[in-house]
Amino acid sequence: MPKNQTNAAWDTLLDLDAQPAGPLHDRLRRALRSAIVGGRIAAGSALPPSRTLAADLGCSRWVVTEAYAQLAAEGYLEARTGSATRVRPGVTGPATGTRPGFGDPPARPVPQPARLGPPFAHPRFDFTPGLPDLRAFPRKRWADAVREAGRQSPFTDLGYLEHAGHPHLRETLAGYLTRSRGAAIAAEDLTICAGTTDGLARIARGLREHGHTHLAVEDPGWTWTREAVVDAGLVAVPIGVDGDGLRVDLLRDQPWIRAAIVAPAHQFPTGTVLAPARRAELIRWAHDVDGILLEEDKDADYRYDRRPVAAIQGMAPSRTALLGSVSKTLSPALRIGWFATPPRWTSDVAVANPLGLPPSVLDQLAFAWFLDDGGYDRHLRACRRRYRARRDVLVGELACRLPGARVSGAAAGLHLLLHLDGVRATEVVAAAARDGVSVDAVGNYASEAGAGDSTLILGYGNLADSAVAEGVSRLADAIDRTKMWNVRG
Missing domain, CATH: 3.90.1150.10 (Aspartate Aminotransferase, domain 1)
Structure with missing residues (x-):
């Protein structure tokens, strides 16, 4: 590699034949990303002009521009008018590697602290x-809630509590979800966790310990969802989504799948709301295969054409685990989430996650106070x-x-x-x-x-x-x- 960072990437070996089969622009994207993540192309290095690299590779210029555009969208490259396309600071080196999802690294890299600085974290x-x-985060009301939680909590709350979360929040939240989401939840089956992804990972580990090998995920869908599934030791199986939501017929075509993740209120990214007939079909599938549905309830509170749709969990509590968090209602920085499991799964999930820890006790009690006070509504x-x-x-x-x-x-x-x-x-x-x-x-x-x-x-x-x-x-x-x-x- 030349020492001059102006052309440090020009002579990098890009072995496209070593990449998984696929379109040429996709193989080039993977090869460049591997070189960046592995540190063979240093931060700040200028990539060759698209015409130059296309000539070197013997391909069309479109192949190169498409690969560059995708890597820029994923956060690996930055391009400015009148200047070369360069590797962004903070994304090189072995520490920034990504984890596999559908046999390929996720569409965007795992965020690193170096990427959080301006102008990328706070675009205009x-x-x-x-x-x-x-x-719009309710700073004053949340500060009041934290103060009240600290003032009213007995000293016993400041010690080690059970991993499922503080009993008061579990009781309060179970009542809230029953009232607002039409759920059927007992407090003893509700676990407080660090967010929806954390809850999903815990349930997935419980499924793996119970003999499950595959977990269906919506396609397209959140990258972090399939990452959590893979990290838990299961195979993430993409199942297509149409205008009525998750295609249950595709689930029935794969009998080895007995668990599926679904976002019925507002699927990401299609925005589809699971149709009533499809809901009933999905519940029948879960009964037929002796399976379980993992219902992500992230966007359920925001419905603009009619009242929010009730949770599937209330229709089939013995076959549905309900997952939610305050990440889209208050702030992801609070790291407060929850999941409610069918009673027969509660202990299995807990045993499979002996080190799972809930959020700060004071934050849990502050959220409970916020719910009790009506501030959350x-x-x-x-x-x-x-x-x-x-x-x-x-x-x-x-x-x-x-x-x-x-x-x-x-x-x-x-x-x-x-x-x-x-x-x-x-x-x-x-x-x-x-x-x-x-x-x-x-x-x-x-x-x-x-x-x-x-x-x-x-x-x-x-x-x-x-x-x-x-x-x-x-x-x-x-x-x-x-x-x-x-x-x-």
Whole structure:
């Protein structure tokens, strides 16, 4: 490797034949990512111009630009107008390796501390999915809750408590979920954990100890979901989603699957709400195979066209584990989540996770106080009004600036889909990032390369109201530039 960082990546060996079978641009992407993660291409190194690398590899320029665009969308590269494409600081070296999901590393790298600094963590125009409005976190009310929890708690609460969580929060939360989500939960079957992914990993370990080998996951779906499944020692099996939700017929085609993860209230990223007939079909499948459903309830509190849909768990409590958290209602920084298991699974999951620890006792008691006081309900009502108004403005701006694009999945949750025509979403993601616009592509969450290639995910939970119009304007400009660049290229 030359010492000069200006051209440090130009002479790096890229063995495309050693990569798994697939399209040439995908094999190039994997080879470049492996070189970056392994440290063979140093941070700050400039990659060869697309024409130069294409000539060296004997391929079309499109193959190189597509690989570069995908790596930029995943956070490995940064590209600026008039400058070379470079490796971003903080993503090189063995410590930043990724874990396998569907036989390939996840679509985006595991976040590292070096990636959290400006301008990447706080883009001016934040269409990142999965975040609530962090500006709206009820700081004073939460501070009051923490103070009350500390003042009222007996000294015995400051010692070691059971791994399932504080009894008071479990009792309070079980009542809340029964009332607000139509669940059927007993406090003794409810476990407090560090978030939905943590709860999923614990249940998956319990399934593995009970003889399960496979766990069905929605496709497309959250990268972290399938990572948690794989880390627990199970095979993550992608099952397609259509307009009615998870396809149960595909589950029945694979008799070795007896457990499935589903997000019926608002599937990520498609935004699909599981249809009533599909709900009944899914429950019948679980009974027929003596299986279990893992219901993710993340976006259930945000429904804008009608009242929130009740949880499946209330319809089939003996076959459904319900998982939730405050990550999309308050803040992911609190690290408070929960899962309710069917009674026959509660002890098995606990035994399979002897080191599983709940969040801070004071935070648990603060959340219980917040629930008891009615502050959580008031906060959610205010959030629903805020998000609905913001969504309406966003949809209006998209219709004005991008009249040829179609919007879907906007009836619930904190994101919507923007279906483009004549442009690849990953290229738009890279182009928009140069203008301070953070947006994502559906293809990053699919099991097969090329799926959802023309669809963007626009999260609006953490998007400032004042930034909607200009954010859409800059996104539209990025789309136009990408189309023009493709025509010229």
